[in-house]
Amino acid sequence: MELKYINKYRNIFLGISLLMLAGYPGKSSGGNYVVLQDTIAPIIGYNIKSSAAAVSSISGDVMNTHATDNLSNALGGLLAGVQAQQKGGEPGSDGSTLLIRGFRTLSNGVNTPLVLIDNAPGDYTFLDPNEIETVQILKDAAATAIYGQRGANGVILVTTKRGKEGPLTLKVNAQFGLQHLTGLPEFLNSAEYAQLYNEARYNEGDKYPFYSQEDIYKYADQTGDNIYTHPSVDYLDQFLKSLAPIQRYSLNFYGGSQFVKYNILLGVMNQGGFYEYAVRDSKYSTNASSTRYNMRTNLDINITRKLNLMFNISGQMVRNKSPYGGTSQIWSTLMHELPNAYPIFTPSGNLGGTSTNFNNPVGLMSRSGYREVNDRNIQAMMEATQQLDFITDGLSVTASAAYHGFNTYGYQKRQEYAVFSVNDFLEETQYGLDKPLQDGTDLSNDMDYTVSAWGALNYNRKWGKHSLQAVAMAYLDKNYPPKYSPYSNLNFGLAVDYNWMGRYFLSGSLSYSGNDDFAPGERFGTFYAIAAAWALDKETFFRNDVVDRLKLRLSYGLTGNNRNSCGERYLYQTQYATGGGYPFGNSFSNVAGTVERRAGNPYYTWEKARQFNVGMDMEFMKKFSLTFDYFTDRRFDILTSPGGRLADIFGGNLSLSNIGKVNSWGIESVLGYNDQFGGVKLNVELNASFSTNKVIENGEVYGLSPNQRGIGKPGYGEWGLKAIGFFYDEDDIKNSVPQGFGDYKPGDIKYADLNDDGIVDGQDVTRLGGTGIPNLFTSANFKIEYKGVDLGFQLVGLFNRMVYVPFEFHNGIPEGGKLAKGAYERWAYYTDASGNLVDTRNTAKYPRLLTTKSTNNTQNSTMTWRKADFIRIKNIELGYTLPAHLSKKIGMQSLRIYANAYNPGLLYDRLKIGDPEYPGACIWSYGKTAIYSIGTTISF
Numbered sequence: 032m033e034l035k036y037i038n039k040y041r042n043i044f045l046g047i048s049l050l051m052l053a054g055y056p057g058k059s060s061g062g063n064y065v066v067l068q069d070t071i072a073p074i075i076g077y078n079i080k081s082s083a084a085a086v087s088s089i090s091g092d093v094m095n096t097h098a099t100d101n102l103s104n105a106l107g108g109l110l111a112g113v114q115a116q117q118k119g120g121e122p123g124s125d126g127s128t129l130l131i132r133g134f135r136t137l138s139n140g141v142n143t144p145l146v147l148i149d150n151a152p153g154d155y156t157f158l159d160p161n162e163i164e165t166v167q168i169l170k171d172a173a174a175t176a177i178y179g180q181r182g183a184n185g186v187i188l189v190t191t192k193r194g195k196e197g198p199l200t201l202k203v204n205a206q207f208g209l210q211h212l213t214g215l216p217e218f219l220n221s222a223e224y225a226q227l228y229n230e231a232r233y234n235e236g237d238k239y240p241f242y243s244q245e246d247i248y249k250y251a252d253q254t255g256d257n258i259y260t261h262p263s264v265d266y267l268d269q270f271l272k273s274l275a276p277i278q279r280y281s282l283n284f285y286g287g288s289q290f291v292k293y294n295i296l297l298g299v300m301n302q303g304g305f306y307e308y309a310v311r312d313s314k315y316s317t318n319a320s321s322t323r324y325n326m327r328t329n330l331d332i333n334i335t336r337k338l339n340l341m342f343n344i345s346g347q348m349v350r351n352k353s354p355y356g357g358t359s360q361i362w363s364t365l366m367h368e369l370p371n372a373y374p375i376f377t378p379s380g381n382l383g384g385t386s387t388n389f390n391n392p393v394g395l396m397s398r399s400g401y402r403e404v405n406d407r408n409i410q411a412m413m414e415a416t417q418q419l420d421f422i423t424d425g426l427s428v429t430a431s432a433a434y435h436g437f438n439t440y441g442y443q444k445r446q447e448y449a450v451f452s453v454n455d456f457l458e459e460t461q462y463g464l465d466k467p468l469q470d471g472t473d474l475s476n477d478m479d480y481t482v483s484a485w486g487a488l489n490y491n492r493k494w495g496k497h498s499l500q501a502v503a504m505a506y507l508d509k510n511y512p513p514k515y516s517p518y519s520n521l522n523f524g525l526a527v528d529y530n531w532m533g534r535y536f537l538s539g540s541l542s543y544s545g546n547d548d549f550a551p552g553e554r555f556g557t558f559y560a561i562a563a564a565w566a567l568d569k570e571t572f573f574r575n576d577v578v579d580r581l582k583l584r585l586s587y588g589l590t591g592n593n594r595n596s597c598g599e600r601y602l603y604q605t606q607y608a609t610g611g612g613y614p615f616g617n618s619f620s621n622v623a624g625t626v627e628r629r630a631g632n633p634y635y636t637w638e639k640a641r642q643f644n645v646g647m648d649m650e651f652m653k654k655f656s657l658t659f660d661y662f663t664d665r666r667f668d669i670l671t672s673p674g675g676r677l678a679d680i681f682g683g684n685l686s687l688s689n690i691g692k693v694n695s696w697g698i699e700s701v702l703g704y705n706d707q708f709g710g711v712k713l714n715v716e717l718n719a720s721f722s723t724n725k726v727i728e729n730g731e732v733y734g735l736s737p738n739q740r741g742i743g744k745p746g747y748g749e750w751g752l753k754a755i756g757f758f759y760d761e762d763d764i765k766n767s768v769p770q771g772f773g774d775y776k777p778g779d780i781k782y783a784d785l786n787d788d789g790i791v792d793g794q795d796v797t798r799l800g801g802t803g804i805p806n807l808f809t810s811a812n813f814k815i816e817y818k819g820v821d822l823g824f825q826l827v828g829l830f831n832r833m834v835y836v837p838f839e840f841h842n843g844i845p846e847g848g849k850l851a852k853g854a855y856e857r858w859a860y861y862t863d864a865s866g867n868l869v870d871t872r873n874t875a876k877y878p879r880l881l882t883t884k885s886t887n888n889t890q891n892s893t894m895t896w897r898k899a900d901f902i903r904i905k906n907i908e909l910g911y912t913l914p915a916h917l918s919k920k921i922g923m924q925s926l927r928i929y930a931n932a933y934n935p936g937l938l939y940d941r942l943k944i945g946d947p948e949y950p951g952a953c954i955w956s957y958g959k960t961a962i963y964s965i966g967t968t969i970s971f
Contacts, residue, residue, distance in 0.1 A: 076147065076186070090165055205279075213934065275304055319354075389463060428489070429489060498530045522544040581649050669692065904935050
C-alpha cells in the first residue's frame with residue numbers, strides 16, 4: 032500500500048480505534064478470537080468470582096494459530112489492555128515484553144504483571160498452546176486486590192486443559208515452518224564504502240583521499256586476485272541462510288468417566304538457526320537452535336460424590352545451542368566487520384584475518400567451539416475440594432499445594448583457529464594456531480524453586496432471586512533462588528460476590544498481604560476493592576429490539592506492588608562492605624576497612640495503587656458487541672532515589688525511598704461483529720488500548736527549568752535534545768545559538784535552545800518520549816469461514832512511540848563498523864573525483880559523515896530517538912476442515928490442514944529503518960524473524 036494512502040487514512044483509523052470500547056470477552060463458537068467468559072461473574076483465581084471485574088480472556092486454541100515458540104508473542108493484539116513488544120528472534124530467547132494497561136510507575140523493572148498457572152507461580156511462556164484452556168488478564172482492582180502486594184500491575188492467570196467425560200480421544204498437531212530474517216540493514220559494498228569513507232575524511236579536513244580510484248575500481252571488480260587483495264564481503268548474504276526451519280508436534284490424550292478424567296500431552300518444538308557455516312556434527316552443533324520438550328498430565332478423580340482431587344504434573348526441557356563465542360559476538364561481527372577488512376578465505380583456503388582481527392565469521396561459527404544451555408522446568412500441583420453440604424448447602428473447602436522448580440545447566444567447549452592475512456603479492460602470513468576442542472567447562476548449574484500452598488472456604492448459594500458467593504482464603508509461597516535467601520509471600524483474603532436476579536451486582540474483596548523483604552512489624556498491609564454492576568437490559572423500561580445486552584460496571588480499590596527497581600533486598604537495613612580504607616597513623620597510610628555501602632531506610636514499604644474503573648459491556652442487533660473501560664491508576668509510595676533533594680554534604684549513599692507518585696489513565700476498547708449469512712460465517716474484532724501517565728513526584732532536584740523537569744511529564748522515555756536540522760554553512764553557524772558539545776561544523780546537528788538562555792547545553796535536555804512504549808496499541812482480528820474453508824488474519828498497530836536508531840543504519844564508521852544504505856541520506860556538500868557537485872543539504876536525514884565520533888552528533892536527541900509508529904500484519908492463516916462424515920469414513924473424528932504466516936510484513940512503517948518494533952535487534956543480538964508454516968490437526 033502506498034505510504035500516501037496510509038497517511039491519508041491513518042487518522043481515520045486511529046479515530047475509530049479510540050471510539051471503540053474494551054475488554055469484551057467475545058464468543059468462542061464460530062471461530063471467534065476471544066473466549067466468552069461467565070458474563071455474570073468471571074473467575075479471578077482461587078475459586079473467586081467477581082461480577083464487575085475488568086477481565087479479558089483468550090483460549091489456547093486461538094494462540095495455537097500463531098507459529099511462534101513463545102506464547103508471550105501471541106498475546107499482543109488478542110486481548111484488550113495487553114501491550115506486547117518483541118525485541119529479537121534468537122531461538123529460545125525471542126519472547127515479548129508484556130505490559131497490562133501500559134506503563135504506570137517509574138521503572139521498567141517493576142512494571143511486570145504477576146503470572147500464575149492453575150493458581151500457582153510459574154512461567155507460561157514456554158507452555159505448548161495445546162496445554163492451555165484459557166489465559167485470563169486481570170486488570171482492575173476488583174480483579175487484583177485479592178492478590179495484595181503483587182496485584183497492582185495486573186495478573187496473567189493461566190488455566191490448563193483438563194479431561195472430559197467420554198471415550199479416549201487422541202489429538203495430533205503437526206506444524207512445520209520456515210523462518211526468514213526481517214529488518215536487517217542493507218550495507219554498502221567495498222567500492223561504495225571506500226567512496227564515502229573518502230568523503231568522511233574530506234569532511235575532517237584531509238585533502239587527499241584515503242582510497243585511490245584504482246582501489247575503488249578493484250573493489251568494484253570482484254574477479255581474479257581482487258577477491259583476495261581488495262575483497263568486498265557481503266556478510267549477511269554469505270554467512271546467514273535465507274531460511275531456517277521451525278517445527279512443532281504434539282500428542283494429546285484426553286477422556287474419562289464420571290470417576291476419573293485425564294488430559295495428557297506430549298510435545299516437541301525445534302527452532303533452527305541461520306548460521307551458514309555452522310558445524311553439523313552428530314555429537315554437537317554450533318548453529319543457534321532451541322529444542323523444547325513439553326509433558327503434562329492433568330487428572331481429576333472423584334473419590335466420592337463430595338470429594339474431588341486434582342493432580343497436575345508438567346515439565347519442559349529446553350536445550351539451547353550456539354557457537355562458543357555466543358550469539359552477540361557473531362551478530363556484532365556480521366554487523367560491524369568492514370567489507371574490505373580481509374578475504375574470508377585466502378588463495379590456499381585458509382581463514383582470512385589480520386594480526387588484530389580474529390573474528391572471521393567462518394571461524395566464529397564453526398571453529399570456535401560450542402555451548403549448550405539446558406533448562407529444566409517442573410510444575411506439580413495437587414488440589415482437593417470437599418463439599419460440606421452436610422453443614423449447609425453450597426459450602427465447600429479447597430486445599431492446594433504446588434511446586435515449581437527451574438534448573439539451568441550450561442556447558443561449553445572452546446576451540447581455537449588460525450587466520451591468515453594476504454598481501455598484494457598473495458603471500459599469506461599466519462596469526463594464531465589451529466587447536467582442537469578443549470576440555471569442557473560448566474557455565475552454570477543453578478536451581479530455583481518455589482513451593483506454594485493455598486486453601487479456601489467457599490460458599491456458593493442461590494435462593495429465590497438472590498445469588499451469593501463468598502470465599503475466605505489463605506495463600507503462602509516461598510521462592511528459593513540460587514545463592515540467596517528465600518523470598519516469602521503470605522496473603523489472607525476475603526471476597527464476596529452478590530447478585531439479585533442477574534440484574535444488580537455487588538462484589539468486594541479484602542486482602543491482608545505480607546512479604547519478608549520489609550522490616551519486621553512493617554511487612555503486612557491491607558488491600559481492598561469494591562465493585563458494582565447493573566444489567567440494564569434486564570430492566571423492563573429499557574428492553575428494546577436493538578440492544579440485546581447492556582451491563583454497566585464500576586470498581587474502586589487499593590492494590591500493591593512489592594517489586595523494587597534496584598534489585599536488592601532488605602532496603603531497611605544499612606549495608607556495609609570492604610572498602611579502600613582510611614588514612615591512618617602518623618604516615619597517613621591507607622588501611623583497608625569496612626565502609627558504609629548504603630544507609631538503610633527504616634520506612635521502606637511497597638508501592639501502592641488506587642485504581643478506578645468504569646466499564647460497559649454491550650451486545651446489539653444480534654451481531655455486534657461493544658465494550659468500554661475507562662481506568663485511572665494513582666500510584667504512590669513508589670521507590671525512587673531521594674538524592675536530588677539532599678545536599679552533597681551528606682556524603683553517603685541512601686537506599687531508595689517511597690516518595691514517587693505517578694497518575695495514569697486510559698481507555699480500552701473492542702468492537703466486535705459476528706454474523707452468518709448463507710453458508711458464510713464472519714467474525715471481526717477491532718481492539719484499541721490507550722494509556723498515558725504523568726509524574727507527580729520523583730525526588731528530582733528543585734529549581735529545574737520546565738523542559739528538564741520530570742514532574743508533569745510521562746514516567747517513561749528517554750531524555751535528550753531536540754534536533755532542528757543541520758548547520759547549512761558557516762553563516763548558519765554564526766547566526767545560530769552556540770552549542771556546548773565540542774566542535775561542530777556545517778553538516779553537524781543543530782539543536783534547539785529550549786530554555787532561551789543563548790546557548791545549547793545540558794540545560795536544554797528534555798523528555799523525548801517513550802522508549803518503545805506506545806500510548807496506543809491497536810489490533811484488528813478477522814475470520815471468515817465457508818464450507819470448511821477458513822481464513823483469518825490479524826493486524827497490530829503501535830502508535831505514539833519512539834525507538835533508538837543505531838548509528839549502524841547510517842554512519843557506523845565511528846562505531847568501528849561499516850556503512851549502510853542510509854549513509855547516502857547524509858548531509859554532503861563537496862565536489863567528487865569526477866568534478867561533480869554533491870549537494871544534499873536540503874534533503875539530508877543524517878549529519879555529515881565522519882570517521883571519528885563527534886560529541887555534538889552523538890548526543891541523545893530526536894535524531895537518534897525517532898517516532899516509530901507502525902501497523903504490522905501479525906498473523907495470516909488459511910485452513911480447511913474436512914466434513915465430519917468424510918472424516919469418519921477414514922477413521923478420524925476431525926481433520927484440519929492449514930497454512931500460516933507469522934509477522935509476514937508491515938502495512939505502515941513511519942520509521943523505515945530496520946524493524947520498527949525494535950531496530951537494534953539485529954545490531955546487538957539475533958535479528959527478528961517472520962515464520963511461514965503448514966500444519967494439520969487430527970483427532971481420533
